[in-house]
Amino acid sequence: MLEYFLSFLILTGAALTFIGSLGLLRLKDFYMRLHGPTKATTLGVGSLLIASAVFFSSRDAGISLHEVLITLFLFITAPVSAHLLAKAALHLNLHSHARIPVNPARPVEDKDSEIAGAGSTAPAKENSSTDMSSPHKPV
Secondary structure, three states: OOOHHHHHHHHHHHHHHHHHHHHHHHHOOOHHHHHHHHHHHHHHHHHHHHHHHHHHHHHOOOOHHHHHHHHHHHHHHHHHHHHHHHHHHHHHOOOOOOOOOOOOOOOOOOOOHHHHHHHOOOOOOOOOOOOOOOOOOOO
16 A cells, blocks of 8 residues: 555655646746746655655654655745745846736826836835935936
8 A cells, every 4th residue: 555655655756746847848927937946846755755754754763854855945945945936036126928917996097107006005215315215326
């Protein structure tokens, strides 16, 4: 029975890793490509590591903690790195193929102001010399 469970985990992990790799290869832009390695591949490698931990725990007297620690490290670092990559791409105004959602409660006056606001409800601030949020001193 253990062999069937391990086979299921290995095949599931291999399939998810393959799907994540295909997503990285085939999707259109950077934001869509982030989902391949962070979602499917993380679950695939996690499944393979859990299968390895179960296998080596069944052969030895104790629990195999190496794979468990690697799995925890993977599940913690992959979403954090994906978040930082997406945040950097947003900061660099990287183009996306996705359409910008329109808020039906707020009419769109100007397409450029909608893109500049990026969906925020607050009006855009004018560049003034009294703005203290900038680290640079006004000239």
